[in-house]
Amino acid sequence: MKYDFLAVEKKWQDKWEAEHVFEAQDNSDKPKFFGLVEFPYPSGAGMHVGHIKAYSGLEVVSRKRRMQGYNVLFPIGFDAFGLPTENSAIKFNTHPRILTDANIEKFTNQLKRVGFSFDWTRTIDTTDEKYYRWTQHIFLELFKNGLAYRDTALVNYCPHCKVVLSNEDSQGGKCDICHSDIVQKSKDVWYLRITKYADKLLEGLENVDYLPQVKQQQVNWIGKSTGAFVNFKVKGADETLRIYTTRPDTLFGVTFMVIAPEHPMLARCADKITNYAELEAYREECAKKTEFQRTQLNKDKTGVKIEGICGINPLNGKEIPIYVADYVMMGYGTGAIMAVPAHDERDYEFANKFGIDIIEVIKGGDIAKEAYTGDGEMVNSEFLNGFTNKKDSIKRMIEYLEEKGIGEEGVQYKMKDWAFNRQRYWGEPIPIVHCQHCGMVPVPEEELPLRLPDVKNFEPGEGGESPLAKIPEFVNCKCPVCGKDAKRETDTMPQWAGSSWYFLRYIDPNNDKCLADPEKLKYWMPVDWYNGGMEHVTRHMIYSRFWHKFLYDMGEVNTEEPYAKRTAQGLILGPDGEKMSKSRGNVIDPNEVVDQYGADVLRTYILFMGDYGAAAPWSESSIKGCKRFLDRVMDLVDIAKGNGVTEALVTKTHKLVKKVTLDIDDMKFNTAIASMMAYINDVYEVGSITKDELGILVRILCPFAPHICEEIWSLLGNNGLCSTAEWPEYDEAKTVDNTVEVAVQINGKVRGRVMLPLNCPKDEAIAEAKKVLAEAIEGKTIVKEIAVPNKIINIVVKP
RNA sequence: GCGGGCGUGGCGGAAUUGGCAGACGCGCCAGACUUAGGAUCUGGUGUUUUCCACGUGCAGGUUCAAGUCCUGUCGCCCGCACCA
Numbered sequence: 001m002k003y004d005f006l007a008v009e010k011k012w013q014d015k016w017e018a019e020h021v022f023e024a025q026d027n028s029d030k031p032k033f034f035g036l037v038e039f040p041y042p043s044g045a046g047m048h049v050g051h052i053k054a055y056s057g058l059e060v061v062s063r064k065r066r067m068q069g070y071n072v073l074f075p076i077g078f079d080a081f082g083l084p085t086e087n088s089a090i091k092f093n094t095h096p097r098i099l100t101d102a103n104i105e106k107f108t109n110q111l112k113r114v115g116f117s118f119d120w121t122r123t124i125d126t127t128d129e130k131y132y133r134w135t136q137h138i139f140l141e142l143f144k145n146g147l148a149y150r151d152t153a154l155v156n157y158c159p160h161c162k163v164v165l166s167n168e169d170s171q172g173g174k175c176d177i178c179h180s181d182i183v184q185k186s187k188d189v190w191y192l193r194i195t196k197y198a199d200k201l202l203e204g205l206e207n208v209d210y211l212p213q214v215k216q217q218q219v220n221w222i223g224k225s226t227g228a229f230v231n232f233k234v235k236g237a238d239e240t241l242r243i244y245t246t247r248p249d250t251l252f253g254v255t256f257m258v259i260a261p262e263h264p265m266l267a268r269c270a271d272k273i274t275n276y277a278e279l280e281a282y283r284e285e286c287a288k289k290t291e292f293q294r295t296q297l298n299k300d301k302t303g304v305k306i307e308g309i310c311g312i313n314p315l316n317g318k319e320i321p322i323y324v325a326d327y328v329m330m331g332y333g334t335g336a337i338m339a340v341p342a343h344d345e346r347d348y349e350f351a352n353k354f355g356i357d358i359i360e361v362i363k364g365g366d367i368a369k370e371a372y373t374g375d376g377e378m379v380n381s382e383f384l385n386g387f388t389n390k391k392d393s394i395k396r397m398i399e400y401l402e403e404k405g406i407g408e409e410g411v412q413y414k415m416k417d418w419a420f421n422r423q424r425y426w427g428e429p430i431p432i433v434h435c436q437h438c439g440m441v442p443v444p445e446e447e448l449p450l451r452l453p454d455v456k457n458f459e460p461g462e463g464g465e466s467p468l469a470k471i472p473e474f475v476n477c478k479c480p481v482c483g484k485d486a487k488r489e490t491d492t493m494p495q496w497a498g499s500s501w502y503f504l505r506y507i508d509p510n511n512d513k514c515l516a517d518p519e520k521l522k523y524w525m526p527v528d529w530y531n532g533g534m535e536h537v538t539r540h541m542i543y544s545r546f547w548h549k550f551l552y553d554m555g556e557v558n559t560e561e562p563y564a565k566r567t568a569q570g571l572i573l574g575p576d577g578e579k580m581s582k583s584r585g586n587v588i589d590p591n592e593v594v595d596q597y598g599a600d601v602l603r604t605y606i607l608f609m610g611d612y613g614a615a616a617p618w619s620e621s622s623i624k625g626c627k628r629f630l631d632r633v634m635d636l637v638d639i640a641k642g643n644g645v646t647e648a649l650v651t652k653t654h655k656l657v658k659k660v661t662l663d664i665d666d667m668k669f670n671t672a673i674a675s676m677m678a679y680i681n682d683v684y685e686v687g688s689i690t691k692d693e694l695g696i697l698v699r700i701l702c703p704f705a706p707h708i709c710e711e712i713w714s715l716l717g718n719n720g721l722c723s724t725a726e727w728p729e730y731d732e733a734k735t736v737d738n739t740v741e742v743a744v745q746i747n748g749k750v751r752g753r754v755m756l757p758l759n760c761p762k763d764e765a766i767a768e769a770k771k772v773l774a775e776a777i778e779g780k781t782i783v784k785e786i787a788v789p790n791k792i793i794n795i796v797v798k799p
Numbered sequence: 800g801c802g803g804g805c806g807u808g809g810c811g812g813a814a815u816u817g818g819c820a821g822a823c824g825c826g827c828c829a830g831a832c833u834u835a836g837g838a839u840c841u842g843g844u845g846u847u848u849u850c851c852a853c854g855u856g857c858a859g860g861u862u863c864a865a866g867u868c869c870u871g872u873c874g875c876c877c878g879c880a881c882c883a
Contacts, residue, residue, distance in 0.1 A: 213803050213878085220802060220879060227883085245883060258883090301881085327881045337883045345800085346881055414882055534877080608824070610812055614805090615876085622811060624837095625824040631839095671813070674823035681823090743819040748864045750819050786863055792818045796863050 003634060005598035009707040013115055021723055022066075022074065022117040026520055030071040034524050035062045036503050036563070038532035038540070039077040039124075042103035043084055047110040049572050049588045049618070050580070053606045055116055057569055057667055058531050060607065063117050063703035064664050067727040073524055074117060075506035077124035078104050081132075082495045083161055086426035090459055096426040097454075100127055110591060114599045115706055117723070122509045126498030131505060132428045133449035134515040135497050138547060140431055140442045141554055147193040148420065150440070154262065154330070155419060157185040162460040163422045164189050184287065187464070190421040190430065190491060194546045198222050198413045201545055209565040211613075214537050221538040223414025228398050230338065230407035232257065235319060236309035237272045239265055244333030244412055248401060249393035252381040253340040253361035255351065257311045257322045258303065260330040261286040266306075274308040279324055286326040301327055301350045314406040315382075325350065333412055345371045418543065420494060423466040425458035427492030435479035435486040444480050450488075466490040499540055500547040503527055503562060515556065522558050530563040541566070567667060570614040572606070577617045588618050600705035601627045607669035607704060629677050630708055633701065636683065637715050640694040648686045651737050652679060653693055657730035660700045669704070676701055691716050696728045744769040745794040751776055754793075762787040769793040 016022060035058040040051055055076075062074040080100045089096040104125060111118065124131055142148040156165040158175040164187060165175060175182050194201075202222050205215050227246035234241050241257065259265060261283040270276050282304045303325030311320040320338075327346055328337050341351035341358045348371035351358055358367055361381050365372025378387040383400070387393035401407035421430065431443035431450040443450050453474045458467040468474050468490040479486035501515070507524045508516035532540075541563075548562040573579060574586025581587065593602045605626040610616040645653070656679045663672035679697065683689045695716055702709035702722045713722035736758060742765065744752045752772040756765055765787045770777065777797055784796040 216803060217878060223879090223882065225882070243883080247883085325881095327883095329882075332882045339883085344883070346883075349881095412882075414879090538878085605824095608811090614812095616811065619811065619825070622825045628839095629824085670811095671823080674813075677823055741819090745819085745864075748818095748862095753819080784863055786818095788818060788864095792864080794818085794863050 003708075003711065005600065005707070006595075008711050009113075009115065009599050012707045012710040013112060015710075015721070016117070016723065017120070019721070020121075021721060022072075023119050023121050024073040024075075025071050026523070028071040030069060032073065032524060032528075033062065033065045033070040034073045034503075034526070034528045035065075036506075036527045036530045037074075037076070038536060039079050039499070039502060040107060041082060041084070042078045042080055042100060042107045044088060044099065044103055046103075046106055047590050048580070049590045049593070049606065052114060052590050052602065053569050053572055053612075054532060055111075056603055056606055057567070057612055057669070058529060059116050059603075060664055060669060060703040061529065061667075063706065063723065064661075064727060066117075066723070067699065067702070067725060069726075073122075073506065074119060075122045075124075076111065076116070076118040076120075077122075077502060077506065078107065078126065079495075079499045079502070080104065080125055080127040081427045081493075081498055083163070083422075083424060083426070086424055086458070087161075089426070095454075095456075096458075097127070100125075113594055114590070114603065117706070122506050124502060124505050124509055126502065127426075129449040129451055130510075130512070132498065134505065135428050135493065135501070136431045136443075136448050136450060137445065137515065138501060138551070139428075139493065139497070140445065140448075141556075142192060142550065143432065143440075143442055145550075145554075147196065147550065149191055149193065150188055151191055152186060152188045153191075154184045155187045155189055156182045157187070157464065158182050161424075162462075162464055163424055164419055164464075185464070189419055191417040192420045192546075194418045194543070195413055195415060197546050197549055198224065198415055200549050201542060204545065204549070204561050208561050208563065210563075211567055213534070214541075214566050214568065217534075217537045218542060221415060221542060225412050227394075227410060227412070228401060228407050229334070229410040230314065230401060232311040232314060232320070232338070234265075234269070234309050234322075235312055237269045239269060239309075241265060241311055241322070241336055242334045243336045243338050244410060245338055247340065247343065247390075247394065248407065249378065249381070249384055249387070249390070249397040250340040250343055250361050251313070251315055251338065251397060252384070253342050253359045254313055254320060254338045255341060255357040255359055256339045256347075256354075257320055258325045258328045258337050258339055258347075258350070259322060260328045260335040261324055261326055262330040263324070263335045265336075266324065269309055272308050273306055275304070275306070279304055279306065282324060301325060301346070301353055303327075303350065303354070305354070314401075314404070321356070323350075323354070331416060332414070341371065342367045343372055345373065347371070415542075418546075420497075421491035422494050423464050423491055424460055425452070425455075425467045425492065427494065428497055429468065430489045430491055430493060432489040433477060433479055433486045434489060435482060435484065437484060438479055438481045438486075440489075441479055441481050441486070447480075452492075466492065468492070496540060496543050500544040501551070503530075503544075504551075504557065518558065525557065526559045526562055526564045529565045529567070531567045531569060534568045537568070567613070569612055570610075570616065572609070573615055573617040575618050575620060580618075593623070597623065597627050598707070600630055600708045604630065604673060604704050608673045610670055612667045612669055626673075629673075629680070630705055632680055632684070633697070633705075634708060634712065636680065636689055636694050636697075637712055639683075639687075640689050640691045640716065642690050643692045644690055646686060646688055646690055646693060649683065649689065649693060651734060652682055653696060654730045654734040657696065657700060657728050658732070658735050661727070661730065664703065673704060698722055699725050699728050740790045742769075742790065743792050744772055745792060746773060746776055747796055748794060756790075759789055762789070765789075765793055766795075769795065 037055045037058050062072050066072045085096045085099050089099050158165055158180055160178045160180040161175060202224060205218060225246050227244060228248035230243055232241045303323045306322045311322050313320055339347040341347040342360045343362055359380060360367045361378060362372060362376045363379055364374050364376030375390050378384040378393050384393050398409045429450045429452055433441045433443060435441050453471050455471055460467055475487050477486055477488050504516050508520050511517055544562060551557045552560050576586050578584055578586060605623040608626055656675055659675045660672045698709040698712045699722060706723055710722045738758050739755050740758055741753050742756050743750050744754055754768045754772055756768060766785050780797040782795060782797055786794040
């Protein structure tokens with residue numbers, strides 16, 4: 001039966017909207033399901049097939065859960081603050097508000113065209129002042145609790161975008177937005193004290209159902225290590241040099257120390273150091289290197305020895321030279337290390353280059369050749385000699401250090417505090433007032449939202465100051481505490497702010513008293529299933545878990561963790577097998593696919609391509625297979641006659657319902673679709689199907705290809721929508737045939753087949769098998785007979 | 800270097816977790832229908848000369864039986880990366 005897919009799809013989309021089919025109910029006795037997908041950044045380019053794949057997984061799960069009687073919250077919104085919009089507003093001489101609204105409208109139309117079952121009544125926009133009012137509220141809570149602070153620090157600065165970036169946004173020394181090389185710059189910036197939650201973020205992972213690689217990446221990102229801080233007296237200056245080490249037990253093997261070029265001790269000891277000029281020159285040289293150069297060229301160690309002062313080993317009083325070298329980073333630990341070249345590869349390399357002694361303290365390797373980093377018996381270490389276990393020797397050394405007051409156990413994290421500001425216009429204004437008398441004062445809650453001023457000119461300043469700094473009406477204000485003249489903070493929040501709590505707002509999007517009603521939170525939270533890209537596992541997910549844990553501590557939310565389960569979809573690659581990109585010209589536009597084949601085909605194909613979690617290339621020809629499949633389903637309308645069951649299809653139908661039901665929950669969408677294809681192949685072979693059976697098929701196909709299923713459902717004469725029909729049940733007993741074909745092997749090779757009744761006893765099965773194999777086993781000695789019920793019979797023979 | 804993952808036909812990919820490798824789809828071949836076919840339908844399609852034999856990156860091993868488990872090895876992808 002031919003049908004006009006574009007007209008049919010539009011018809012059902014309108015019907016769903018008119019009948020409020022996908023709207024979540026707030027007061028419901030039904031079990032709830034909160035399915036969350038990462039809301040898009042509404043770029044001018046419009047939707048990408050990657051968006052469709054990212055949403056299709058939970059789209060299918062959500063549609064199925066609704067049919068199974070769940071009250072489903074499956075929302076969508078727009079993460080609309082950000083640099084790309086601001087940059088194109090500057091380029092086209094318009095306002096980011098105008099562009100954002102246009103882009104949101106474009107995305108909305110495109111999403112609706114694909115037939116996603118989002119609850120459009122709960123849509124949020126992070127740039128809406130009714131939304132960012134609450135983002136500002138959370139910032140103020142963080143500030144009042146000492147978790148938002150200003151500090152002068154070396155920051156990652158992008159000279160092209162003119163913004164300070166967090167470590168997460170400048171990985172590999174490249175700006176995450178424009179890919180320029182970033183430079184280190186000293187600046188007074190805002191930080192959020194995420195490190196205070198490092199342990200909670202780590203521990204929380206034990207109680208959530210995340211993909212193993214997601215957990216692993218977060219664990220690595222937090223990067224917890226345990227060890228000790230040790231204080232070294234400095235000879236020739238009134239200084240104590242504090243270091244961090246994970247192997248305090250190797251303290252007797254220390255032959256030099258290294259401090260980072262930016263280490264403050266250098267300046268403090270300037271008058272005691274005899275080669276200070278040389279050290280300054282080296283520091284300048286290092287500052288010129290980008291982070292990229294510093295890490296990529298890591299094989300060749302550089303450094304300069306400090307003359308005039310040296311360290312003292314606190315255990316034995318030995319004098320130890322101190323070097324400045326850029327392989328030690330100011331940003332980790334204390335910016336200073338004790339070097340044990342015998343047992344650390346980097347120290348070993350450095351010692352060889354500078355001709356420094358190497359003292360073995362752990363037996364097991366050949367330190368003449370390379371550093372030995374394995375376990376072994378401690379030597380040359382006085383009271384530690386004879387220890388063979390790393391754990392024990394570290395424990396003993398820490399006890400000793402603490403006893404003598406020269407050091408203590410300590411913990412370090414790779415994760416640093418979150419650089420939380422941008423010097424750009426299109427972001428949430430930070431609601432802080434700088435008062436000469438009162439210091440930094442929070443904007444009173446009742447004055448929120450602190451709105452972005454509506455201005456024509458919002459280009460960033462050359463010196464890296466925010467465009468807001470050039471607007472006197474915004475900057476000048478009265479101090480909320482003392483009432484005297486004061487100035488507003490002009491930095492805005494980074495892109496990640498709005499997305500750090502957005503899922504909460506879906507629960508109560510219009511509340512103007514609090515970010516969401518506690519009763520509603522109690523019903524809906526946590527998010528039952530969150531799906532998104534692997535690229536957001538370390539930034540967005542860690543940031544939002546941090547905010548959520550903070551809000552939990554403040555009593556504003558009721559769960560410790562926001563997301564109960566997290567999965568990730570794989571990329572859709574271009575037809576050439578490469579990552580899709582405009583420059584490569586291999587981008588597939590979902591709109592064109594919908595025009596050509598319809599939304600149902602697009603949805604079905606994207607989920608049929610392969611394992612949902614794996615990357616797979618787009619194929620212009622493979623998609624036709626899905627088109628044919630759906631056409632063949634449509635053609636069944638003409639064949640379907642009568643009610644009840646078709647004898648030849650009974651088992652197949654029950655098997656199919658079981659397979660699709662289980663596969664959807666396992667995200668095995670490709671095999672679910674494959675089994676439906678196989679089923680209709682069987683139907684055509686059998687040559688008949690009842691209306692009841694076709695009704696079952698379209699109900700389980702509905703989450704994938706909802707429009708065509710609605711159409712068939714109504715053609716079959718059903719009242720009501722297929723999308724709200726009951727999910728079919730299967731009878732386990734009817735999923736198996738009462739006879740099974742069993743392969744018969746000799747010495748593990750298939751030599752025949754027998755039809756046996758289900759669960760046929762072993763000896764009977766073997767007897768049957770022998771009949772089939774009579775010729776083959778004649779004259780041979782049977783060594784062993786194996787029969788696995790309903791699966792295989794293997795006769796082992798010798799000639 | 801560290802962490803995670805992967806390697807199966809011409810292609811995308813299946814395989815109930817140790818039990819008939821290649822489901823399903825694409826492509827291809829042949830045929831049917833047709834004025835026409837980049838439409839539809841039917842049959843075929845791992846390699847090899849039908850039988851035999853050989854086949855899941857490579858080399859071993861365990862087992863009645865290995866894509867699946869073990870040892871070694873090669874290659875690819877992703878994340879982090881001088882983290883002390």
